Amino acid sequence: MNSIGFISNKGIKPIAILVVLTIITSFISDFLGSVFFFVTLFVVYVFRDSKRYIYENSDSVLSPIDGKIIAIDRVNDDFKIYCKVSLCDNHTVRAPFSGEIKVKKYHKGLNLDPNTLKAKILNEQITYKFISYDKKVNLKLKLLSGFFNISIEKYENKVLSQGDAVSFFIDGIAIITVSNKNELLVKLGDKISSGQSILYKK
Numbered sequence: 001m002n003s004i005g006f007i008s009n010k011g012i013k014p015i016a017i018l019v020v021l022t023i024i025t026s027f028i029s030d031f032l033g034s035v036f037f038f039v040t041l042f043v044v045y046v047f048r049d050s051k052r053y054i055y056e057n058s059d060s061v062l063s064p065i066d067g068k069i070i071a072i073d074r075v076n077d078d079f080k081i082y083c084k085v086s087l088c089d090n091h092t093v094r095a096p097f098s099g100e101i102k103v104k105k106y107h108k109g110l111n112l113d114p115n116t117l118k119a120k121i122l123n124e125q126i127t128y129k130f131i132s133y134d135k136k137v138n139l140k141l142k143l144l145s146g147f148f149n150i151s152i153e154k155y156e157n158k159v160l161s162q163g164d165a166v167s168f169f170i171d172g173i174a175i176i177t178v179s180n181k182n183e184l185l186v187k188l189g190d191k192i193s194s195g196q197s198i199l200y201k202k
Contacts, residue, residue, distance in 0.1 A: 010047060050090050054196075061097055063194055078179060079180045092167075101130055
């Protein structure tokens, strides 16, 4: 995932359009110009590329995304951790551990309310699978786009170090799937941070 300065490259186009609109509307009306100015500032905040220092630890599996945990389910041999990703979160998706990333499923679609059954079928979504170098640890991350999300970047068969940026996800639901053989260090209601929060110890 690339960035220009402190802005993700995904934000360059919408920010440039808003800057032009701000200039144009400021000649028409001071009020409209002010509205577009503050909207532009908010969009810059949304597309910020916050640098984080990653404390690499081969014994820890880190959260791949920012968000609030809204549910944790136990399904067969897995834990599924459901996270709500909002516009105010940091939107950089990061590798939870060093290893390989693969795209297991990708569906281009709409941007409906991600909490509806229709959205689970029609919304844009992608499932990444992270596999450790020794093949003993894997984690799946499904991203289900929300109202404001933009096109999701696809990275496939790429080797990553723990904490490396993978993609940019603005809004929606993230589902993290891990083996239930491990004791989770997060709980319902927790706010987790990509490359910072420890999901469990290997």
